[in-house]
Amino acid sequence: MATLEIDALEVRIGAAGLKVLEDVTLRVEPGEVLGIVGESGSGKSMLALAIMELLPGVARYAGGTLRWDGEDMIAAGPDAWRKRRGRDLAMIFQEPMTALNPVHRVGRQVEEVLVRRRGMSRDAARREAQALFQRVEIPRAAAMLDAYPHEMSGGMRQRVMIAMALATHARLLIADEPTTALDVTVQSQILGLLRDLRRDTGMSMLFITHDLGVIAEMADRVAVLYAGRVAETAPVREIFDSARHPYTRALLSAIPKTSGPRERLASIPGSVPALDAFPTGCRFAPRCAMRRDACDARAPRLRDATAGHAVACIEPFGYVSDEDGP
Amino acid sequence: MSRLVEIEGLTKIFERRGSLFFGGGRATRAVDGVDLTIAKGETLGLVGESGSGKSTTGRLVLRLIEPTAGTIRFEGEDIGRMSRAALRAARQRMQIVFQDPYGSLNPRMTVADILAEALTIHGEGSPAERKRRAAETLDLVRLPASALDRYPHEFSGGQRQRIGIARALMLRPSFIVCDEVVSALDVSVQAQIINLLQDLQRELGLTYLFISHNLAVVRHVSTRIAVMYFGRIVEIGAADALFAAPAHPYTRDLLAALPAEHPDMRGAHRPPPGDSFAPRTEGGCRFAARCRYAEPRCGAIEPKLETLPDGREVACFRAIDNSLPAAGERA
Amino acid sequence: MTSASPVRDLGLRLLRNRSFAVGGGLIFAVLLIALTADWLAPFDPLRNAFRMRLQPPGAAHWFGTDHYGRDILSRVMYGTRISLLIGGLVVVVTGALGTVIGAVAGFYSRLDAPIMRLMDATMAFPSIVLAMIVSAVLGASVVNVVVALSIATIPHTARIVRASVLVAREHDYVEAARALGAGDLRILFRHVLINCLGPLIVRLTYVFAIAILAEATLSFVGAGPPPPAPSLGSIIAQGRDFMREAAWITIFPGLTILVCVLGLNLLGDGLRDVLDPRSRS
Numbered sequence: 001m002a003t004l005e006i007d008a009l010e011v012r013i014g015a016a017g018l019k020v021l022e023d024v025t026l027r028v029e030p031g032e033v034l035g036i037v038g039e040s041g042s043g044k045s046m047l048a049l050a051i052m053e054l055l056p057g058v059a060r061y062a063g064g065t066l067r068w069d070g071e072d073m074i075a076a077g078p079d080a081w082r083k084r085r086g087r088d089l090a091m092i093f094q095e096p097m098t099a100l101n102p103v104h105r106v107g108r109q110v111e112e113v114l115v116r117r118r119g120m121s122r123d124a125a126r127r128e129a130q131a132l133f134q135r136v137e138i139p140r141a142a143a144m145l146d147a148y149p150h151e152m153s154g155g156m157r158q159r160v161m162i163a164m165a166l167a168t169h170a171r172l173l174i175a176d177e178p179t180t181a182l183d184v185t186v187q188s189q190i191l192g193l194l195r196d197l198r199r200d201t202g203m204s205m206l207f208i209t210h211d212l213g214v215i216a217e218m219a220d221r222v223a224v225l226y227a228g229r230v231a232e233t234a235p236v237r238e239i240f241d242s243a244r245h246p247y248t249r250a251l252l253s254a255i256p257k258t259s260g261p262r263e264r265l266a267s268i269p270g271s272v273p274a275l276d277a278f279p280t281g282c283r284f285a286p287r288c289a290m291r292r293d294a295c296d297a298r299a300p301r302l303r304d305a306t307a308g309h310a311v312a313c314i315e316p317f318g319y320v321s322d323e324d325g326p
Numbered sequence: 327m328s329r330l331v332e333i334e335g336l337t338k339i340f341e342r343r344g345s346l347f348f349g350g351g352r353a354t355r356a357v358d359g360v361d362l363t364i365a366k367g368e369t370l371g372l373v374g375e376s377g378s379g380k381s382t383t384g385r386l387v388l389r390l391i392e393p394t395a396g397t398i399r400f401e402g403e404d405i406g407r408m409s410r411a412a413l414r415a416a417r418q419r420m421q422i423v424f425q426d427p428y429g430s431l432n433p434r435m436t437v438a439d440i441l442a443e444a445l446t447i448h449g450e451g452s453p454a455e456r457k458r459r460a461a462e463t464l465d466l467v468r469l470p471a472s473a474l475d476r477y478p479h480e481f482s483g484g485q486r487q488r489i490g491i492a493r494a495l496m497l498r499p500s501f502i503v504c505d506e507v508v509s510a511l512d513v514s515v516q517a518q519i520i521n522l523l524q525d526l527q528r529e530l531g532l533t534y535l536f537i538s539h540n541l542a543v544v545r546h547v548s549t550r551i552a553v554m555y556f557g558r559i560v561e562i563g564a565a566d567a568l569f570a571a572p573a574h575p576y577t578r579d580l581l582a583a584l585p586a587e588h589p590d591m592r593g594a595h596r597p598p599p600g601d602s603f604a605p606r607t608e609g610g611c612r613f614a615a616r617c618r619y620a621e622p623r624c625g626a627i628e629p630k631l632e633t634l635p636d637g638r639e640v641a642c643f644r645a646i647d648n649s650l651p652a653a654g655e656r657a
Numbered sequence: 658m659t660s661a662s663p664v665r666d667l668g669l670r671l672l673r674n675r676s677f678a679v680g681g682g683l684i685f686a687v688l689l690i691a692l693t694a695d696w697l698a699p700f701d702p703l704r705n706a707f708r709m710r711l712q713p714p715g716a717a718h719w720f721g722t723d724h725y726g727r728d729i730l731s732r733v734m735y736g737t738r739i740s741l742l743i744g745g746l747v748v749v750v751t752g753a754l755g756t757v758i759g760a761v762a763g764f765y766s767r768l769d770a771p772i773m774r775l776m777d778a779t780m781a782f783p784s785i786v787l788a789m790i791v792s793a794v795l796g797a798s799v800v801n802v803v804v805a806l807s808i809a810t811i812p813h814t815a816r817i818v819r820a821s822v823l824v825a826r827e828h829d830y831v832e833a834a835r836a837l838g839a840g841d842l843r844i845l846f847r848h849v850l851i852n853c854l855g856p857l858i859v860r861l862t863y864v865f866a867i868a869i870l871a872e873a874t875l876s877f878v879g880a881g882p883p884p885p886a887p888s889l890g891s892i893i894a895q896g897r898d899f900m901r902e903a904a905w906i907t908i909f910p911g912l913t914i915l916v917c918v919l920g921l922n923l924l925g926d927g928l929r930d931v932l933d934p935r936s937r938s
Contacts, residue, residue: 039512183375184541188583195593210513213585217592236589254517256546258569258584264524265546267517271482287514390835417838430829434851443847444837493833 001070003172003204004028004051009064011043011050018275020046020059021228025302028172033198033205035219035236037212037251041272042225044208048176051206052091053081086117090165094177096157100149106160107133107145113167132163137193155186162193172204179214191217212255216240221308224248227273227283230302234309244311247284282313290315329399330501330533331364331387336396338382356382358557360396361631364501369527369534371548371565373541373580378554384503384537388420389413400501418448421494425506427486431478437464437489438474444496459496466529467492467522484515488522495526503535508543520547541584545569553577556612559631563638573640575650576613611642619644619651670931677927683920687913691738700728702735702887711903721905723895733910736887740869740917743802743888747868748861750807751814756850756857758811759818764826764845773819776812784809784867785874792880799882806871810864817860821853828852855932862925866918873914889914 004027011021021043028034038044049055051066053073066073068084093099101109107129114125126145133141136159149157158178165173175194179187191214198205207218215222215236223233224245232245243249253266270287273279279286281296288295294314302312338357357379364370374380385391387398389405398405400420408416424430431440441460445451451459461471467488478486487507494502504523508516524547526532538544544551545565552562553574561574572578586592610625611617617624623643631639632646644650671677690697700718706726714721720729762772779787784806791805825831831848839847869889875881876890877897889910896906 039514184539185375185579185583187585191585192593211585212513213587216586216589219589240588251513254513256520256542257587258542258545258581259587262546265517265521267521268514269518271484271515272512385832388836390832414838414840417836420836422833422836424829424833426829430833432828432830432848432851435847443834443839447834447838447843490833493837497837 002027002067003030003032003069004206005065005067005070006051007065007067009047009050009066010062011046011055011059012062013046013059013275016276017062019062019228019278020275021050023299023301024064024225024228024230026223026230026233028204028206030171031198031202031204033207033218033220035215035222036206036208036225037210037215037222038208038225039210039272041227041275043228044210044225045176047225048091048174048206048208051174052085052089053078086168088171089174090168090170090172091174091176092158092161092165092178094180096154096161097149099161100157102149105146105148106152106157107147110145110160110163110167113164117168128167129163132166133159135166135197136160136163137189138163153186154182155190158182158190159193162190162197166197166201170203172206174206174208176208177210180209180211187214194218212252224251227278228275229283229299230310230312231284232309232311232313233302238309244305244309245284245313246288246290246315250287250289328366329363330366330401331362331535332397332399333360333362333387334397336360336362336383336386336398337394338379338386338391339394355557357386357393360554360557360559362552362559362562364533364535365549366500366533367527367531368549369536369547371544371551372535372537372554373539373544373551374554375539375580377556379557380537380539380554381505383554384422384505384535387535388417388422388503390422414448418497419499420501420503421497421499422503422505423487423490423494423507425509427483427490427510428478430490431486431493433478436475436477440478440489441474441493441496444493448497460492463492463495464489466495466526482515483511484518487511487515487519491519491522491526495530498530500531501533501535503537505537506539507536509538509540516543523547541580553580558612558641559639560613560642561638561640562631563634563636563640567636567638573634573638573645573650574613574642575617575619575645579616667931671927674927674931676923677931680920680923680925680927683916684924687737687917687920688741690734691741694731694734694738698728698731698734700731702727702731711899713903714905720909721903723892723903723906724899729892729906729909732887732892733889733913736889736892736910737913737917739799739882739886739888740872740890740914743799743806743872743882744865744868744917746799746803747806747810748865750803751810751864752857752861754807755811755814755860756818756853759815760822760845760850760853762815763819763822764841764849769819773816776815779808780812780816782809785871788871788875789878789880792875797880797883802872802875802880802882805875806868809871810867814857814860814864817856818853821856822849825849825852855928859925859929859932862921862928866921866925869914869917869921873910 006024006026009021009024010019012018013020024047026034036044036047046059050061061074068088071080073081073084100106110129110132111122111125114120114128115122120128129145130141133144138144138156138159152160179190182190195218197203209215219236221233222236222239224231224247226247231247232243239248240252243252250266250268254268256265268287273283279296282299285291285295300312300314302310304310336357337355337359340354340356360383372380372383386393389398393406400416403416405413405416438457438460441463442456445456445459457474460474464471464473469485469488469492478489481489508519511519520543523534527534536544536547548565550563551565551568552559553576555576561568561572561577568577569581572581586594610627611629614620614624621644629641629643631641633639634645640646704727709722709726710724712718712722718728718730720733722728758772762769787809788805791808792801795801795804826849831844834844834848872881872888873890873893876888877894879894881890882888892910893907896903899906
């Protein structure tokens with residue numbers, strides 16, 4: 001059974017009921033790292049919040065299901081979520097400073113989790129916190145337990161957040177742009193650490209990023225999000241070697257390379273549409289080099305092109321309407 | 327190669343002001359003895375992590391902040407010694423584009439006002455003439471003249487960045503400092519802006535100082551690249567050579583840390599622990615505490631930039647001695 | 658993309674704000690009555706009529722009369738005029754000097770500490786005591802009351818302007834203007850102060866209210882503009898001996914002060930909400 005199974009999820013925002021997420025279908029298998037890649041306005045952060053049931057007040061679930069080990073969470077309600085959040089789910093953010101309490105020592109904050117969630121005694125929690133700090137490669141772990149968040153660098157704070165996620169024995173870690181605010185050398189250390197932890201604990205991860213380089217480093221499978229819809233999902237190698245959605249292809253060729261000849265970048269015209277100006281048909285159609293009239297009729301649904309590789313575009317299939325498939 | 331900008335011993339010490347009565351305060355050496363030359367028509371990339379002093383260097387070059395020491399020559403003239411009037415005149419030839427496309431445009435001014443201000447300041451042209459020049463410049467950055475009467479909040483991030491570039495171009499400068507100009511943009515828009523900057527460079531014969539933390543972007547646009555670490559340049563050389571065989575151990579770590587371009591290359595390198603907040607050796611090489619090749623002399627004497635046989639300059643004793651192991655192949 | 662100008666947009670949002678509309682309506686009404694006192698006032702506010710002493714409110718004298726038989730309604734109308742005049746002058750003086758002092762302190766960091774310490778020292782005095790001292794030293798007159806109240810309200814205003822300048826001058830567009838060759842004055846006026854306007858306007862509506870209240874207090878203790886010209890405070894002061902038998906003498910000018918201060922506070926709240934950039938969705 002999949003750890004997390006999202007089917008046709010729809011999230012709306014505000015009085016006007018604008019769709020931030022529409023028809024989002026995803027699965028995270030046990031031990032798998034699913035990379036979610038998208039630009040600003042793609043809805044990728046809203047997706048993370050929807051999975052945690054931490055949607056801001058203006059947003060609401062408007063359709064679809066979200067299952068944890070088969071349990072329908074939206075139907076089960078807030079109490080069921082709270083249990084999951086404490087036990088099975090953990091989240092790390094772009095800016096760990098906002099997630100740590102500035103007036104408590106970091107060690108104490110980790111101990112708190114161990115005492116509350118795992119029923120440890122204070123002494124045991126202290127020893128376990130130190131072990132966790134060593135596990136996430138915080139130098140001088142014993143001394144750093146007594147540091148306050150502002151006394152640590154961004155990289156070290158992110159390690160503390162990861163230690164907290166480990167403290168809960170979470171089975172799914174949602175990482176929302178966890179390395180975006182970090183320097184490149186520190187990013188590399190954190191990504192390496194997360195890879196090791198995944199190998200050692202078998203933890204699943206949902207890795208949200210705008211950076212295809214981070215995807216290449218981390219993901220087993222990838223979902224490409226554009227303007228609130230999934231454009232393509234595939235195993236990570238297929239995304240890089242044989243992407244089928246025009247958006248994914250354009251994105252890949254818009255990134256400057258660090259080796260080889262320096263050719264003019266392929267750019268995508270226009271910009272990501274605003275929430276209140278989503279096109280009625282395919283969301284990417286106005287910027288797409290391969291657009292046809294049929295693209296404007298309705299948003300194409302995600303369909304398997306090959307096993308495990310699904311695309312929401314009429315082009316790769318060579319048929320006009322996505323209703324009469326092959 | 328004719329030199330457009332020559333910088334020698336550039337230093338900026340930020341004094342943290344103490345109290346009026348009790349004094350105190352601490353000094354930070356944000357930029358510490360930087361030597362650089364920028365040739366006419368080239369793009370010099372300036373890379374470094376947070377705290378490296380790269381943005382401060384960019385502002386010092388334009389004398390937007392006053393250097394503590396050092397000289398800056400622009401087209402042979404010493405900018406640091408210029409009178410206010412001379413500096414104002416010189417500003418027509420050197421400009422800056424900023425990172426944040428939201429904070430860099432005054433929200434209460436129309437695009438026409440934002441662009442025409444440059445001409446107003448220098449007393450050029452009638453109002454109608456200024457507006458015509460503004461429309462021409464908008465055309466250069468591929469925006470329609472209909473944008474003139476609109477306000478910044480009506481544009482997307484990429485369009486605002488074009489307006490910021492247009493403002494810098496209004497006085498037809500020869501030199502532009504690009505400070506993290508694509509860092510706040512989406513990948514799909516970032517490519518548009520990079521292409522635009524390259525087109526403008528060709529069309530107008532511009533020289534760029536391109537400051538960024540994004541190494542791939544810097545490699546893509548730069549003729550030469552300078553790598554900064556804690557206020558100093560540790561390596562400078564032709565972009566391709568520097569990426570192919572980085573000489574300084576810090577440059578090597580930096581390049582090794584770049585995320586993979588394909589999943590097959592993932593996790594190829596794992597940089598040593600420590601970050602730019604790591605304690606720094608006093609007196610010796612700034613990188614020595616993090617350097618896996620450090621020797622006793624590295625902690626005692628600060629190495630100066632010296633030229634390698636291939637013309638590259640590097641501030642590392644062991645790179646100059648050629649006693650470093652060959653750079654591992656990069657991911 | 659909408660291309661409505663921010664000015665028209667602002668006007669629309671102001672009209673839709675309830676605090677602003679109610680406060681603005683009250684102030685407009687008071688202002689109209691004060692300005693038209695010459696024509697609308699039923700009696701000469703200074704003329705004694707001993708036969709009509711201490712008349713309760715009635716058909717002839719809507720607000721009653723005082724112990725000299727003067728018509729309270731007429732006195733309140735003229736008194737409001739003086740109170741508003743003093744309030745208005747204080748707003749102008751405080752607005753001008755507070756802005757200059759705050760802008761200089763915020764813009765030139767070298768001058769910041771000395772200027773602001775001086776302002777802090779001034780703020781350390783209770784403003785009403787400060788105003789009484791000034792009034793006592795310079796003598797009681799409309800001008801001196803304005804001077805006294807301005808000295809009392811400038812420090813806080815300067816502090817607000819300085820804070821806004823400190824924020825506004827850090828914007829990249831300020832640095833961009835400097836890179837284009839703009840001088841300090843141009844940067845200050847075109848790019849910095851314009852973005853301090855919101856907090857300043859809001860502060861000045863409160864200064865207006867404070868000035869009206871303080872003028873009443875000064876008049877009440879005899880440090881206000883000299884008699885016989887009525888101000889709201891002096892009418893109340895004169896009425897205090899008759900509180901038991903003729904409460905109307907103090908009630909009506911008191912209510913007028915209440916309406917003015919309430920109106921100005923509502924106006925200020927409305928402006929604060931509308932000018933806050935976060936209020937623009």
